[in-house]
Amino acid sequence: MVHRSTTDRIVDYLITALLILVGVTALLPLVNTLAISLSDKAAVSGGMVGLWPVGFNLDAYGFILRDDKFWQAFGVSVLRVLLGGVLNFVLAVMTAFPLSRSTRAFPARDLFMWFFVFGMILNVGIVPWYLTVSSYGLLDTIWALVLPGAVPIWSVIILMNFFRSIPKELDEAARIDGATPWQLLWSIYLPTSLPALATITLFSIVGHWNSFFDGLILMNNPNNYPLQTYIQQLVIADRPALHGGQAALMAQLSNNTLNAAKLFVAMIPILLVYPFLQRYFVRGIMLGAVKE
Amino acid sequence: MFKDSERLAYYVMILPGLALLIAFTFVPLAYSVIAFQKFNPALGVQGSPWVGLDNILYMFSLRDARQVFFNTVFIATMKMIVVLVAAVAFALLLNEVRFLRIRRSIQTMVYLPHFLSWVILAGILRTILARDGLVNDFLGVFGIGPIYFLGQPNIFPWVIIFSDVWKEFGFEAIVYLAALTSIDPTLYEVAELDGANRAQKMRYISIPGIAPVIVLVACLSIGNVLNAGFDQIFNLYSPIVYSTGDIIDTYVYRIGLIQGQYSLGTAVGLFKTLVALILIGVSYWTAGKFANYRIF
Numbered sequence: 001m002v003h004r005s006t007t008d009r010i011v012d013y014l015i016t017a018l019l020i021l022v023g024v025t026a027l028l029p030l031v032n033t034l035a036i037s038l039s040d041k042a043a044v045s046g047g048m049v050g051l052w053p054v055g056f057n058l059d060a061y062g063f064i065l066r067d068d069k070f071w072q073a074f075g076v077s078v079l080r081v082l083l084g085g086v087l088n089f090v091l092a093v094m095t096a097f098p099l100s101r102s103t104r105a106f107p108a109r110d111l112f113m114w115f116f117v118f119g120m121i122l123n124v125g126i127v128p129w130y131l132t133v134s135s136y137g138l139l140d141t142i143w144a145l146v147l148p149g150a151v152p153i154w155s156v157i158i159l160m161n162f163f164r165s166i167p168k169e170l171d172e173a174a175r176i177d178g179a180t181p182w183q184l185l186w187s188i189y190l191p192t193s194l195p196a197l198a199t200i201t202l203f204s205i206v207g208h209w210n211s212f213f214d215g216l217i218l219m220n221n222p223n224n225y226p227l228q229t230y231i232q233q234l235v236i237a238d239r240p241a242l243h244g245g246q247a248a249l250m251a252q253l254s255n256n257t258l259n260a261a262k263l264f265v266a267m268i269p270i271l272l273v274y275p276f277l278q279r280y281f282v283r284g285i286m287l288g289a290v291k292e
Numbered sequence: 293m294f295k296d297s298e299r300l301a302y303y304v305m306i307l308p309g310l311a312l313l314i315a316f317t318f319v320p321l322a323y324s325v326i327a328f329q330k331f332n333p334a335l336g337v338q339g340s341p342w343v344g345l346d347n348i349l350y351m352f353s354l355r356d357a358r359q360v361f362f363n364t365v366f367i368a369t370m371k372m373i374v375v376l377v378a379a380v381a382f383a384l385l386l387n388e389v390r391f392l393r394i395r396r397s398i399q400t401m402v403y404l405p406h407f408l409s410w411v412i413l414a415g416i417l418r419t420i421l422a423r424d425g426l427v428n429d430f431l432g433v434f435g436i437g438p439i440y441f442l443g444q445p446n447i448f449p450w451v452i453i454f455s456d457v458w459k460e461f462g463f464e465a466i467v468y469l470a471a472l473t474s475i476d477p478t479l480y481e482v483a484e485l486d487g488a489n490r491a492q493k494m495r496y497i498s499i500p501g502i503a504p505v506i507v508l509v510a511c512l513s514i515g516n517v518l519n520a521g522f523d524q525i526f527n528l529y530s531p532i533v534y535s536t537g538d539i540i541d542t543y544v545y546r547i548g549l550i551q552g553q554y555s556l557g558t559a560v561g562l563f564k565t566l567v568a569l570i571l572i573g574v575s576y577w578t579a580g581k582f583a584n585y586r587i588f
Contacts, residue, residue: 012388012390015388016389016391016394019389020398022382023402026405026458026462028426029417029419030404047424050429091309091312094306094309095309095310098305101302105299105302106299112306115313116309119313122321122565123565123568124317124320124321124323125324125558125560126544126549126557127544127548127557127561128321128324128326130549131320131323131326131333132315132316132320132323149316150316151313156309180298185305210407210408212523217549228409232411235418236527260415263415266412267412270407270408274404274407282466
């Protein structure tokens, strides 16, 4: 180890301090929201709440607990995460496995591969997309939220690259014993791909939990909105669409405390999986870069 | 060795995914023919009259459309540049932090916004950027403002650009941090023996070490020049800032789905799809040429 001078140390501390400041600043907006949600309404409308609650109370959270509409939307979101997550998982595995095989085993592989990649980069406009989903009769059903994105092509590519990196010897031994492709997938590839599977599952969970736009255009009845769409309508959109009475709506829109609490509750599921997200997403980015 | 039954199994496996891909990507592509019709939902695709290139020509004649195109390219390009610079600077500085636990904590703090939806972040931004919000309170200490960040056309695009930096810079830094860790540590040791100081090591070892990754990211960004961030702008804009904040995706949503001009909305969307395909082609070509990149 080369001797380090005092100036070097001082620079070390300065850089560290600067980055801690950057990190803390990145979180300040979230802290402010949390503080508002825990504060007294009057203090909030007076613009007095900064990073610490003023007139601490849990009224807003109590109100949310009793708010049926909120929990209905929460339920739609949970359902889409579960259903969409399972669909994404099964389809990603079943699509990635054939694409990871050699062209001798699966001659049409490259053709399919280009087809899927083309499907990924082809971003058809929102209007024909809406007309298509609507023509299938999916509007106002949970299927509208999970079927259109059921094949997560980016996850397919990650998984395919991962499958290809698994040593061929395992595979060949099992095939000599007469294993079918389904058995290979089930007993060799899936158990050895757990980190990649965790990554793509987290991609799905976050993606489904966070999307609002499909809910907005594919659900005509606000009772079918997932949570993000519900919040988007309540906190952001100016169009009055929910909660019947105009007066009730205005009172609600002006209620910053309650809105902040709703934003925070909608964040909780992400915060709960955040430790895993950090670990597996970082790895996932690298997995995507793994080449044969 | 490779039996037909094995090949059949692969076809069976890939079939459901293929069917869904066709149903939700290629069928909508076929539906795009309504860009060349005067589409009427009651008549359907078969019954609606064909108008040739009328919708496309009309689109080019709209002054709105030109402004929207410019806004999209401007916001998307500035986002890429500023996020890239912020991410590289952050990665280089974080690489200098020797205390591993502090390093991890900083990463934990800056990655978080990446995982939150724009609905949530826009809700938060609307609060902190309000007249009596956190940011104006802070600026007030220095006697600045109050500034109405979301209601002034000249400021709005920069709010979009910098709030995107807030959400993404930490996460974008991951690839640069990975590249920095893979630099051979003996290079630094030799440089130290030669008396190189910290700035010189950064200039002559770290930056050249991550340059290929920077080039790669820049090349791949070309494909996103028309994606200025629908979710973000949709949740932050308002009619007051349409002049500088309206982008292709929000414009298509409004004319196509809200005003019900299906054919015009589809025409604009189709134009975007075509240009985007060309750009993605260019981006992969440059990434392959300058950074040896292949997707699989």
